[in-house]
Amino acid sequence: MNILKSCIYGFAIMLFAGLNIQCKGNQKDEKSVKESNMQKMETTSIEKRAYGTTPEGENVDKYILKNQKGMEVDVITYGGIITSLKVPNKDNVYEDVVLGFDSITQYTKSSPYFGAIIGRYGNRIAKGKFTIDGTEYKLATNDGPNHLHGGVKGFDKVVWNATEVKGDSTASLKLTYLSKDMEEGYPGNLEVVVTYTLTNDNTLEVVYEATTDKKTIVNLTQHSYFNLSADFSKTILDHEITINADSFIPVDATLIPTGKLADVTNTPFDFREAKMIGKDIEAKDDQLKKGMGYDHCLVLNNQNEGFKLAASAYHPESGRLLEVYTDEPAIQFYTGNFLDGTLPAKNGGTYAHRTGFCLETEHYPDSPNQKNFPSTVLNPGEKYTTKTSFKFSVK
Numbered sequence: 001m002n003i004l005k006s007c008i009y010g011f012a013i014m015l016f017a018g019l020n021i022q023c024k025g026n027q028k029d030e031k032s033v034k035e036s037n038m039q040k041m042e043t044t045s046i047e048k049r050a051y052g053t054t055p056e057g058e059n060v061d062k063y064i065l066k067n068q069k070g071m072e073v074d075v076i077t078y079g080g081i082i083t084s085l086k087v088p089n090k091d092n093v094y095e096d097v098v099l100g101f102d103s104i105t106q107y108t109k110s111s112p113y114f115g116a117i118i119g120r121y122g123n124r125i126a127k128g129k130f131t132i133d134g135t136e137y138k139l140a141t142n143d144g145p146n147h148l149h150g151g152v153k154g155f156d157k158v159v160w161n162a163t164e165v166k167g168d169s170t171a172s173l174k175l176t177y178l179s180k181d182m183e184e185g186y187p188g189n190l191e192v193v194v195t196y197t198l199t200n201d202n203t204l205e206v207v208y209e210a211t212t213d214k215k216t217i218v219n220l221t222q223h224s225y226f227n228l229s230a231d232f233s234k235t236i237l238d239h240e241i242t243i244n245a246d247s248f249i250p251v252d253a254t255l256i257p258t259g260k261l262a263d264v265t266n267t268p269f270d271f272r273e274a275k276m277i278g279k280d281i282e283a284k285d286d287q288l289k290k291g292m293g294y295d296h297c298l299v300l301n302n303q304n305e306g307f308k309l310a311a312s313a314y315h316p317e318s319g320r321l322l323e324v325y326t327d328e329p330a331i332q333f334y335t336g337n338f339l340d341g342t343l344p345a346k347n348g349g350t351y352a353h354r355t356g357f358c359l360e361t362e363h364y365p366d367s368p369n370q371k372n373f374p375s376t377v378l379n380p381g382e383k384y385t386t387k388t389s390f391k392f393s394v395k
């Protein structure tokens, strides 16, 4: 009887153990199926939300682009503005590293071009005038005696049409805008397409395209203010900047190029080796005085090599590294000198002096009036195409 009992027990234990192993096996299978489904699900995503309305009553949407790693870029259709850009620090904590506002009201009320697409002409045009084939065109003088960033209602203040474009490993937002003939004084109907693409290697690509039906000028750029610390109460003076430029464009008191290029050697404008923004910014230098800090266009080396690494910004404390690639010939390096603590910051507080920096890839300022600068003229039948990438990583 005891022998029989032991046998039954033994058999039961073996059966249980067998089932258990089988069960665990099934669990494992389920887990790996779940994991591979997750991997399939964890591709990029695009989400659309209503953002608000402009004072003229136009609806503005917000698009949230996310990649597989968790990087997130928020873009609104007003000005094509990047309102938030979340990237990881060295502890893999994702935080917002661009200046901006909490609502459409502040963007439409007063913004120093935070995160916006700039056009038709990024940067300054002397006295707001230029001539094409003997015809003089007059633009708004919205920056002292000069024209700045497209005028009174530039591309940063119009509502763009948006189309979502979803790839397997990319999330794109294609923004289009028709700038009518003589809008802001510029000739030609200009059809503009700006495509933001977020890739899985934490890169935000910006592709600018434009065509015209009349000879005109075009110089588009992106005006994001970065603060890689993600703490907007801190200045950007501790960021280390590299710019691959042997020369820069000296300006007059109204920030219009003198027409000459200057060698950066032995000047505060030498960023060929990584240098903290704060290192020379207070140096006794006539150009820094005119810009009230850095607000200058640096002329990129190897301009004929096409798309290349042009600049980088590194924030040692967070470990965040931003690399800027472009096919444009120059970069306006601006250190938020006009921020003065009056504009409300996201999540409270205000934006104090030098709490953000811009790396605006572009053609040289005032090119339409400077014979020796690369041309910014666009002819009918030609296509303006340029690309800039902002690549984020940690080190």
Ligand code: GLA
Binding pocket: 112, 113, 123, 148, 255, 295, 332, 334, 338, 358, 360
């Ligand atoms: C550009 C200009 C600066 C300033 C900012 C916006 O970068 O070069 O002088 O106007 O835009 O405040």
